[in-house]
Amino acid sequence: MKQIAFAFILLVASTAANGGECPAAPDHSADVLDVISQIQQAESEQAARVLSSRLWEYWADAPDESAQEVLDRGMTRLRAADLLGAIEDFDSLVAYCPFYAEGYNQRAFANYLRQDFEAALPDLDKAIELSPNHVAAISGRALTLLGLNRIEEARETLNAALELNPWLSERHLLAPGGPLEPAGQDI
Template structure:
């Protein structure tokens, strides 16, 4: 835990200097994510789909440079510990430093969702999806957020988009009526 706190403190101390630096765009993340997502429909079973799911998250959490990775890792660690203010600070610094990295927005949206601030989660989710339209975590997060806001018809449309990309998603149980074949 102390190591994580030290990393967060270091990342936050670097924040002013990091803002002056340029976060490099990651030319591989979009194509890498697309390649993983394209394999979901051909997954023969839930086990293979889970392996692809893990590969998807490996791609999504591979930040464009070490500074962005430090912010992301520190934020995720604090989020896991339930320290939402510290996690939000790390993700705010990540988004400020690297506004072209979708996962910073997605992680910040997760905090808003967990805090029950559903309306606050939507702009971050939309930012993540604007950068990576096939971000399945953001898509399912948006569907769950819309459900929490009572916007079920919109949520159903988003779920259908997500399930078109990955028919193995556990969130398929939230779909009101099955699409096509039984999932």
């Protein structure tokens, strides 16, 4: 509880210092497109995985120090399976930085892990709206739609993610016998 109060104080102080608004997130769109291009040309899944980790460096680069601290703490809570604590942090981050895609993406991931797919989906949609090439949010949306048993939408969304990164581990979901196997392939 003390950490939550501290995070709130940090956000309030930062908000006051910034005139009440979160600064714009760093624009890494050109870098993201460059890495996606390299992933598409990768010759192995391992090479693509190394490149994908670079994408996370861009996506997790928060707009300011206060936002970074809340994002990092929320992600630490996620790794520790403190999903409700992580959601509280991401709620604070989204409230402070409503134009920063990763706040929505991480909150969606926490809700996905809780199997609250209905709560995850709007956050994934917002993350993708803010960051259209956010491969993780797009593939997360596909998994969330699968969790909601919206199979055709999940298949289409996963195919969109695979256009950006053909090496995603989720690609096996489209394989024969997989839950997103294309219609008519099971005969």
